[in-house]
Amino acid sequence: MRKEDNEYLTKVGPGTPMGNLLRRFWMPILLEHEVPGPNEAPVRVRVVGENFLIWRDAQGGIGLFEEYCMHRRVSLSLARCEGDGLRCIFHGWKFDVKGNVLDMPNLRDPNLARKARAPVYPARLGGGLLWVYLGPADKQPDFPSYEFMRQPKDHSYAFRQIWNVNFVQGLESNLDSSHIGILHNDSAFFGERKERATPEMRDVVIWDDDRPTILVKDHPGGFFTTAIRDVDLNGEKLRYARVHNYVMPFGTFVPFPILAQHVPIDDENTMSFGILYGKKPIDAEFCRKIFELPPFLAENVAPRVQRYLGTAENNWCQDRSTMDRSFSGLLNPIAEDMAVFASMGPIPDRGKEAAGGSDAAVSRMRTMLIDAARALERGEEPIMMSGQQSATMGCGEGILGEDERWPELLPQ
Template identity: 30%
Template sequence: MPMTQQDNDRLTRVEHGAPMGQMIRQWHWLPAVPSLSLEAGGAPIRVRLLGDNYVVFRSDDGRVACFDEQCPHRKASLAVARNEDNALTCLFHGWKFSVTGEMIEAPNHTGDQVSFCQKVKFNSYKIREAGGIVWVWLGEGETPPAFPELPFTALPEDQRAVACQEIPTNWVQGVEASMDTSHVGVLHSSSTELTSGKSQRMHMTKVRAPRLEFEEMPYGFRYAALRPLGEDEQYVRVNNFVMPWYGIICPPEEGGPGTVFFSVPVDDTHHRAWFVHFNTSRPLGVTPFTIGSDLMDFPPLPPGDETNNWGQDRGVMARGHFSGFPQHFGTEDFAIFLGQGPIVDRTTEQLCSADGAVLRVRNLLLRAAEQHENSKPAPSAEELKYAEIRSVGGIILEEQDWRVLVDGE
């Protein structure tokens, strides 16, 4: 049954006090910038989240802070502030804000500066640096929600790689794609062949209509995509959705690298797509994500716009590439998002058996927004059980339950 316009708006909108944005703001840590993008004493980075603007910077001594972008005085941008003495100094009038979140100087004010600075309302936000990412909590109160201890957040630097890209479309389009297993064997068929070689992922291009089985989990759900191979065997991929936007995707082979995709709302019509490649057992080595020159501008966006089909290369398609976007599998996804429009109209879509995970994502998000509206507190760390997250793939007998791969049952 198609979604109503009211539910589509509730699902996608995050600005101006929208229920979804308010739930995310209060209940979740948001990834802001890759850690390696911040230089001690270097330029602050402007970050837009949930329709509001912030700056993130690393002080001379290595600490990280997040402030509202605009100086509380005359609203000059702190993105161009001086970063020195473990503080940001506004270029306009010299108001100075410590990395610890206090205003410490107002040189153009006569009288008792200490007392004046203490009275100025200035917003500084709680920060956590983990997994190669600087995370920020934008909610109200002193106690943040449980931090998402995902499979990569505690790994050493050489076992994970982080990159991200801003896309001019709504965030839910990216989240849905991370849980859409059937598109991999179609849209990414050439990318899968190029990057996976003879790995088990090749089975996804041969069996394009997997059977899906689901299991609700405290943090969201996990689901198995089962593809029959003949000779009484089946290829199984068990992936996890972790609220509100994490798609944790299984490695192509045992001991190989896994991937986490997440799409974070910049505003109603833009999102930042994050990619974390990681290996829990050994150094990652060279991957497309470890050699990118700009961690906030990778994978590449499609090279065109709607006037030229977003730069699709029909010549390379004629030579065997399926999508015509050979730059990266992420570029293929971005082209689809752009073609869907800034916010997908879900009121006229016609779904099929492959869309079960997408529907569950939508339902979980809408339910959480409703619960927050009804003043339900955020789930506790004990309830969420992040440590139970495990995404795996493998070949098992047809009569075996897929949970044997995950739980050894």
């Protein structure tokens, strides 16, 4: 990848081509429990290189405000919460959650307030997350209707982690299937590895195929990527497939199932959301054990919210003394993904990669993002999924008879 293409892909601030593209989609920015209650102090959040505030009025209406007052750029995190609006403490200008200017007490002309409008953006709760839209008002797409949004609350579990990488690296972590059997060697993502299998095991998929066949097939709004491996089941040689699903521009469905959403804080930092869901209630204690890192690996910013502490100075929290029994010397799959991607640096030089066939899904994602951003620069609207289309999105895994039958593994 050329240096200029890499910069084009990862620069997300205001006015950048990629930033303009990302702002055309609904994106999660907080977990639901992080959203302030009615008339409580606003919460600051940084996303796509800009600073915002989330605030709820006394009736529960939610508004995403630009952090800085439109008058003289004072932070509205200092504002008074007055039930129907936020009042800047500098000159008293007051704004409601729809952007209406309710009062300008330092100006004589009362008509000025009716003519002015503050920069406020749509915000909605759904599936345990707060979603916002930062693009042009007349281009707002359908709000997504993913399966976990339509289930009882105890059927899903959402968490958020802060990674010191650009958002593309976050996406790559979920689209690169060939690393599963190597980096995550100690984890049984499916079946059991051959070297750990016992003769007594029955009805368990046994595998040691670290060279999966990678297939990529576009769909409206993204693509499916399938990794097919040779496996044994009760002595029979079979084929096993894991179907991941990339949903432009932030999302990847991974078989658990889980929807991961990698939303850029800025060019070099990312909020990584994970939503586990199923047709039965989710065991929250199991989720915490798997996805919440201990204090020596992560700072707990809030319940279910963590900031990764791995750096070059602490060798990304690797414990080499454990490598006689742990392939990576890292605690669990989440710590492994965080370590390898953080070790690349916040924006790696992709021009020096020696990519191969196993990287087909990663390459397709990069190309799809760049092509969509360039098309938007030419005035061509990005392809958006309807709410009905998003309701059918998911992932799958299972035994195949033939490679071409992998779509049968997806939710119907």
